[in-house]
Amino acid sequence: MKASEMFELMHGGPDAQGAVPHDFSTNGNACGPCPGALQALQATDASRYPDPHYLRLRERLARLHGVEVCRIVIAASASEFIGRITAAVSQGGGGRVRVPRHGYGDYLRAAKAWHFEIATADSAADLVWCCDPGSPLGQPQEDLMSRIGPLSGGATCVLDLAYEPLRLEGTLALSGAQRDTVWQLWTPNKALGLTGVRAAYAIAPLAAQDMAGRLVRLAPSWPLGAHGVALLEAWAGEAAQRWLAESLATLRAWKAEQRALCESLGWRCFPSVANFFCAEPDAVYTAGRAAALRQAGIQLRDTASFGLPGQVRLGVLPPASQQALQRAWIASRP
Known part of the structure; x- marks a missing residue:
């Protein structure tokens, strides 16, 4: 290319x-669109700023996934998070990336913007992208478990779960403990049939407090507007x-x-x-x-x-x- x-x-x-x-x-x-989420969007008061720390939203998302609130990182969209975590890895001295053979173009787009080199093996990369199910094929990523295992101690691995809620067959081939070693990127707008509303979040690995802090510092003020907050709050509810x-x-x-x-x-x-x-x-x-x-x-x-x-x-x-x-x-x- x-x-x-x-x-x-x-x-x-x-x-x-x-x-x-x-x-x-x-x-x-x-x-879609999901009726409950659509109703929440229509009832949103866009005349006010949302909470800049998104505390209530992060609490709801943490309950949904059974994790601590400090592990939830809010993002404007998946693409925004891709760019931000690539910048964070670069800021930390990283410069080699590994991407799926076929995958979302923004992984490489962000890497090129930060002058990353393409690593020939996961163990040689500073930033590793996985996606399951992947796009465009809609298939589980090959050898997902074995790819996560050999990562170097300082490597950052992001598992893009954009299509996990829309998986029609099988299950994600990772245990809860294995998920806790990678960043999990969630973009519910696809699952809710509301792709025009940009909103996303990531769950940090258990041992990633420094990177989580760096990502928060790199974020713009209010990455989510009122409608993005409404979408994610609806997503975290039982009805949706x-x-x-x-x-x-x-x-x-x-x-x-x-x-x-x-x-x-x-x-x-x-x-x-x-x-x-x-x-x-x-x-x-x-x-x-x-x-x-x-x-x-x-x-x-x-x-x-x-x-x-x-x-x-x-x-x-x-x-x-x-x-x-x-x-x-x-x-x-x-």
């Missing part, structure tokens, strides 16, 4: 032309967790239908445990083809920027959107 490409923002979702009716390019929970659990059954059914539809079009679908999967269409996914689909209200995520040319990533959507994809794909054939 060229250096100029490294800094190009590549993401699914609306672009300068706006949103489409059937957006398969992002991975939010298509059963119950709604999420119920939505997973619907997503499993929709995913099975969507895979079957894609296969009926002649596409090759790849394994996934999350609410999205990658597929190789029966014809080259050209810019012209993408434009024709967009004209028909369909948007897919080209995975070339993930290092997977010739494939697309599809978030699971309801049957009506799946049928729209089928019609548009057939109509766009030369």
Whole structure:
């Protein structure tokens, strides 16, 4: 990948032309938005600053995860935290990073901004990124447990759990004790079907007080606005967790239908445990083809920027959107 490409923002979702009716390019929970979270957002008083220390919010998140409040670090978004912890590692003298083979581009984008070198092994890295389930493939990260074990004593490991709440099969292959050795990054807006609200938090490892303090010092004042606070407070409540659990059954059914539809079009679908999967269409996914689909209200995520040319990533959507994809794909054939 060229250096100029490294800094190009590549993401699914609306672009300068706006949103489409059937957006398969992002991975939010298509059963959403979560009613309780949406109600909390609508009732938010945006005329006041939130508590700059977010004490009540951090207490709620700590109860949700069964950890001490001091381990909760608030972030404006996953991307903001990625940039901030990369800066913190650099400030501490680190300069080597290890990323998944296919993964979120902001890991490398932040590393390049701080002049990190790519480490050839986890044991040689100062900052190690893991993601389970990973994007774009939606698969568990290979050898996750063995990757965490050989880290050097001063290495910082971050486990991105953006899609853990939307895991449709299996469980995370880490014990509670193993989780306590890594940073856990949570971004509930996807699970709640409210990706337009930016809010995230991280759980610090047990022995990371110095790094946690450094991250707090590097944070801007009020990283979360009132709506971000409302989203995370709703997320930590029983109603939202119950709604999420119920939505997973619907997503499993929709995913099975969507895979079957894609296969009926002649596409090759790849394994996934999350609410999205990658597929190789029966014809080259050209810019012209993408434009024709967009004209028909369909948007897919080209995975070339993930290092997977010739494939697309599809978030699971309801049957009506799946049928729209089928019609548009057939109509766009030369």
